[in-house]
Amino acid sequence: YNGDDDRISTLPSDILVNILDRLNVREAARTSILSRRWSQLSCKLPRLIINAQPDGVSRSNSNISDGDFVRINAAAVEATKSLLTRRCPGEDTIRLLSTTFYLRGDVSISIGHAVGSAMTTQKIEKAEVTVLTVKERRHCTLDDVLNYGAQFVSFFNECLNAFTGLTRLYMENLRFVESDFVSNIFVTCKRLNYLGFLNCDTKEHLTLQVEHAQLSELSMVNCRFYKVELKWLPRLTRTTFTCWMAFEELPLSFGHVPLLEFFNITNVGLSRHKMVMLSTLLCETHIQELWLGFKCEKIWVQPEYLSKRLASAFCRLRIVSLVCIPEGSDLTWTIFILEAAPSLEELYMSVCSYLNPLVLFLWVTLIHDGT
Structure with a gap:
């Protein structure tokens, strides 16, 4: 082996991008420090799947502290910003942009702004957002779901650009004070193919009338809409x-x-x-x-x-x-x-x-x- 002979780097760019696409997004992002070429390759990934949910770790695990959730979410924010802001506008199509994160403080808004900016500058075929809550459904109190609902509404209103381009949206453990907010989701997210609710409702009884040109799958589990x-x-x-x-x-x-x-x-x-x-x-x-x-x-x-x-x-x-x-x-x-x-x-x-x-x-x- 000759130390000066970097056989991997001599491979064609499309093969290297294919290899990077098989890695975890964070690992793929780390390759950008190897050289200028590798930095450019990590910006050409066709799939960006950024997941703040630890693999195989339940939210009910007592070993997961509040600080752990902060760090996990912060890492998701940095990965999202890093990979999206370094891409050349309109140059390489993003086949899938998927982000999963915990609804907490300003983190969701930061991710939303990054995704929204990408919506306006990049070619994106599929865009997915999964919004989790720190507490699981069985541990949520009424105050929890009201608080989560208020946070989601703020996130939604601050990041309309992100929601207008979504093709898949999943949310959980939310109670909305404004009865017409759920209808706003259908109106705003015009590209949605999938919409999923878990343990969601409105403060007042609501008859939800759904009209949507693109939606192909709708899931409502443990929800309490009137009709x-x-x-x-x-x-x-x-x-x-x-x-x-x-x-x-x-x-x-x-x-x-x-x-x-x-x-x-x-x-x-x-x-x-x-x-x-x-x-x-x-x-x-x-x-x-x-x-x-x-x-x-x-x-x-x-x-x-x-x-x-x-x-x-x-x-x-x-x-x-x-x-x-x-x-x-x-x-x-x-x-x-x-x-x-x-x-x-x-x-x-x-x-x-x-x-x-x-x-x-x-x-x-x-x-x-x-x-």
Whole structure:
């Protein structure tokens, strides 16, 4: 080996960039100190994935101190700024810009400004932001979610340039004082393909009317909006609403969702709640995969006789999962699904007894011969 013979550096730039793209972003950024050429290479990375969440470390870990979160977030800020500010405007397309960070102080705003500046100066195909909170959902108090909600609103208002170009946004543990703020997210983030909420709501009961030209996936888990009306979503293919506590009626309705293929809803049905007819709920869709979850003894979805409306809604249904069906109702549901879905390929049911810990799992795989 000749010390003067740096064989790696003699490789073509596109190969070196490909190698750097396989490294952790922080490690790739460190190569910029090797030479002027390496500094330029690190600015050509097609994917910038900056994650402030420690790998394999839970936020509930007592060994993670408040100071640790500050340092982790600060490192994410520096990595974001370093890699974005040194790129030549418009020269190399960023295929993916993804940032994950903790909602804390001015850190999120600093990251937002860096991402927003990149939106206006760089070619970015996909831009993703994941906003975490220091406390996990099960440890959050009412004061916590109100505080997190206020911080997120400040972040959003200060960094509108970043949000206008996002294609994916995930947020958690937020309560918004202003009822119309959630609607502002849909209006501002016009490029969104995915939007995810975990443990989010508004201070006042809200009927959220959703219209969005690009959104293809919407996920709301453990959220407490009064009602969500999916009025006009021409590209929506997947939607998840899990662990809802319904009011008198199911807090969800479909409008124009012609491409919807996957629907997952888990709801808590109480005695005062009305039964839901799937033919009414899904009448304007052509679902291919349906997941229904029941978190109590009452089934909140009503088995129906096969009607033209139900046949139209279920004509493309291939996969059905029914989770925690109360014991004794499984036969009724099996017959209902088999009659309504002629193209069914898989039926999964978990039957739960609320009088004892017995849980029975049943898999049914169906092969149709066209008869």
